[in-house]
Amino acid sequence: AEGTNALITLKDTDVLSVNGPAVIVRSGAFDMNGGTLTAKGDAIRLMSLYNGTSPVVYLRNAKLVAGGEFSYGLNINSQNARVVMENVQIRAPDPYTSGAWLPSAGTSLTASRFDIRTLYVGIDNRAGKVLLDEGILATEGNSGHALYVAAEAKNQAATTAKNVKIETSGSGAVGALARFAGSTIGLEDVVINTYGDNSHALYATGSGATLTALNSAITTSGASAAGLFISNSPTVSLNNVQLTSTGAKSQGIWSYATSADFSNEVSVTNGSRIDTQDGVGLFANGGNHRFILDSTNVTART
Numbered sequence: 001a002e003g004t005n006a007l008i009t010l011k012d013t014d015v016l017s018v019n020g021p022a023v024i025v026r027s028g029a030f031d032m033n034g035g036t037l038t039a040k041g042d043a044i045r046l047m048s049l050y051n052g053t054s055p056v057v058y059l060r061n062a063k064l065v066a067g068g069e070f071s072y073g074l075n076i077n078s079q080n081a082r083v084v085m086e087n088v089q090i091r092a093p094d095p096y097t098s099g100a101w102l103p104s105a106g107t108s109l110t111a112s113r114f115d116i117r118t119l120y121v122g123i124d125n126r127a128g129k130v131l132l133d134e135g136i137l138a139t140e141g142n143s144g145h146a147l148y149v150a151a152e153a154k155n156q157a158a159t160t161a162k163n164v165k166i167e168t169s170g171s172g173a174v175g176a177l178a179r180f181a182g183s184t185i186g187l188e189d190v191v192i193n194t195y196g197d198n199s200h201a202l203y204a205t206g207s208g209a210t211l212t213a214l215n216s217a218i219t220t221s222g223a224s225a226a227g228l229f230i231s232n233s234p235t236v237s238l239n240n241v242q243l244t245s246t247g248a249k250s251q252g253i254w255s256y257a258t259s260a261d262f263s264n265e266v267s268v269t270n271g272s273r274i275d276t277q278d279g280v281g282l283f284a285n286g287g288n289h290r291f292i293l294d295s296t297n298v299t300a301r302t
Contacts, residue, residue: 001028181208257287
């Protein structure tokens with residue numbers, strides 16, 4: 001679909017591409033209700049013509065499958081490009097494939113009742129706005145972060161998730177990770193389970209990065225996997241959050257600074273609970289640290 005007035009509409013249609021994207025939207029629009037898109041490449045790629053309008057995609061009751069390395073279920077690679085989806089499955093089973101990628105300023109993804117399962121990163125947000133409501137986000141591979149927000153080139157990148165279940169299985173795979181200034185993650189009524197070694201559930205790093213969690217249950221099972229890892233002056237708050245680390249040498253909250261110039265602060269309030277089976281409840285090393293605890297229980301079994 002190329003051009004300002006270009007439109008493709010599919011209903012209960014199955015598309016198979018054996019060597020390339022299933023759908024390309026270049027300054028046009030794409031509307032899909034029912035059916036599947038299966039590609040050896042991106043399932044849907046959004047682009048823009050020079051001085052053209054921003055592409056838009058509407059998906060309902062559909063399934064997308066991206067195949068091949070460095071491919072995406074949704075490649076939202078155009079300024080102000082927009083995707084709105086409801087009751088959609090995304091599968092990205094190959095190495096370095098991701099569910100969705102937002103590298104351009106002003107991009108947006110709004111998803112409700114979704115099911116995204118990938119080998120690598122679930123949703124990779126570098127410059128956009130992601131709104132998630134009621135869904136499942138699961139990754140299987142090593143370093144397969146489920147929610148990854150890393151604002152680049154002075155952009156703002158924000159991801160909010162409500163009523164979402166997040167699960168990672170590989171080593172070094174973080175449930176929700178915010179890094180660099182301008183990166184924001186907001187979680188509400190979320191369940192996060194990580195199973196691999198060194199797989200922290202929550203991770204925030206860098207001055208200007210923000211991570212908040214409300215009414216959520218967070219559990220890590222692997223060795224050296226903290227419930228929350230923070231470093232180098234992000235803004236972090238947990239409000240009525242159950243944080244459980246069950247693996248060997250796994251801290252509840254690990255606050256780390258690479259130099260004395262950094263000061264970390266984390267607020268844990270309103271009935272929150274921190275439990276460890278073989279790790280420190282609150283562990284601080286390097287730089288300066290402040291833990292604010294209000295109406296919170298900390299039980300550390302080491």
